[in-house]
Amino acid sequence: xxxxxxxxxxxxxxxxxxxxxxxxxxxxxxxxxxxxxxxxxxxxxxxxxxxxxxxxxxxxxxxxxxxxxxxxxxxxxxxxxxxxxxxxxxxxxxxxxxxxxxxxxxxxxxxxxxxxxxxxxxxxxxxxxxxxxxxxxxxxxxxxxxxxxxxxxxxxxxxxxxxxxxxxxxxxxxxxxxxxxxxxxxxxxxxxxxxxxxxxxxxxxxxxxxxxxxxxxxxxxxxxxxxxxxxxxxxxxxxxxxxxxxxxxxxxxxxxxxxxxxxxxxxxxxxxxxxxxxxxxxxxxxxxxxxxxxxxxxxxxxxxxxxxxxxxxxxxxxxxxxxxxxx
Numbered sequence: 476x477x478x479x480x481x482x483x484x485x486x487x488x489x490x491x492x493x494x495x496x497x498x499x500x501x502x503x504x505x506x507x508x509x510x511x512x513x514x515x516x517x518x519x520x521x522x523x524x525x526x527x528x529x530x531x532x533x534x535x536x537x538x539x540x541x542x543x544x545x546x547x548x549x550x551x552x553x554x555x556x557x558x559x560x561x562x563x564x565x566x567x568x569x570x571x572x573x574x575x576x577x578x579x580x581x582x583x584x585x586x587x588x589x590x591x592x593x594x595x596x597x598x599x600x601x602x603x604x605x606x607x608x609x610x611x612x613x614x615x616x617x618x619x620x621x622x623x624x625x626x627x628x629x630x631x632x633x634x635x636x637x638x639x640x641x642x643x644x645x646x647x648x649x650x651x652x653x654x655x656x657x658x659x660x661x662x663x664x665x666x667x668x669x670x671x672x673x674x675x676x677x678x679x680x681x682x683x684x685x686x687x688x689x690x691x692x693x694x695x696x697x698x699x700x701x702x703x704x705x706x707x708x709x710x711x712x713x714x715x716x717x718x719x720x721x722x723x724x725x726x727x728x729x730x731x732x733x734x735x736x737x738x739x740x741x742x743x744x745x746x747x748x749x750x751x752x753x754x755x756x757x758x759x760x761x762x763x764x765x766x767x768x769x770x771x772x773x774x775x776x777x778x779x780x781x782x783x784x785x786x787x788x789x790x791x792x793x794x795x796x797x798x799x800x801x802x
Contacts, residue, residue, distance in 0.1 A: 488582070492584070492589065493569055496569060499592050503596050505596075506599055509603070510599070530606065534689075537693045537697050539692045539708055539764065540762050540768075541708045541711070542751070544754040547746060547747050557671070557674065557675040568660070583640065583668070585635075588631045588635070591627060591628045595628060599621060601614075602617045625680035625683055628676060632673065633733055635672075636733075637732075640658050641658070641660075674737060678739040681743055684718055685715070685744070688712065689711075692707045692711040692764075695711065705762075705764060709763050712764060712771065713767075741779050748769070748771050752769050752772060
């Protein structure tokens with residue numbers, strides 16, 4: 476549209492997006508402090524500090540066959556750390572890179588992305604607060620909404636990284652279909668943007684899906700339907716397996732070229748299934764949930780190996796761009 480190409484409209488759009496990004500960063504900082512304060516009660520200086528309840532205590536109190544080892548919780552600091560690095564890089568692009576540019580006033584991520592990310596940060600804090608107060612059913616529903624929001628956020632992130640962002644030598648590059656609304660960055664900036672974005676957000680989404688699986692196994696067994704440990708563990712793992720089947724199908728068959736940088740989600744799956752199998756026995760007939768997790772561990776390892784082999788033997792095609800190589 477001609478109106479969208481007017482410099483005045485671009486400046487207003489860029490300022491609005493920057494405002495949403497700043498609000499998102501502030502909400503994320505509050506959410507991060509809130510999560511640290513809730514999970515480490517000695518950081519707080521009021522009545523919460525008198526109770527020594529942590530997520531690990533609650534998980535151990537409501538044990539299931541698919542409860543992972545405690546070291547699997549270290550994935551959360553990795554997620555938060557990656558998002559901090561991502562924020563630093565995005566604000567570098569927004570301020571130091573794009574603010575100084577006279578020709579390119581389009582923001583990297585649209586306003587809807589930042590709006591959804593604000594909602595995700597709020598839901599994360601609400602979910603953890605309810606979980607710490609053992610409101611399992613309500614917190615489980617909030618977690619499911621959070622997972623849906625994260626996958627919507629990932630769809631926007633993949634679209635931006637592979638369709639809306641191009642190299643500043645756009646006349647020589649066909650990495651994306653060039654339009655007037657494309658954001659032009661250098662080759663290194665595009666690669667770094669894809670590495671950070673397409674690992675941090677898919678990792679966040681996959682890990683929240685795993686957390687939802689573990690929590691709903693607790694809900695089905697202890698709080699709602701009062702299923703046996705076997706049934707609750709197998710049913711939730713079966714739902715998680717269906718989601719993983721969709722993820723693997725998209726990343727290996729339908730959109731393989733978009734997942735060349737995305738490795739951390741699969742590695743986190745490998746870690747959590749190892750943590751489940753290590754904490755319990757190797758899944759006898761009396762522990763089908765642990766056996767199911769062991770099978771998923773093998774399948775995840777095969778999928779990672781298959782992705783590595785296909786990338787080495789057959790590079791994805793990028794609109795006949797000979798200059799681009801994902802390896």
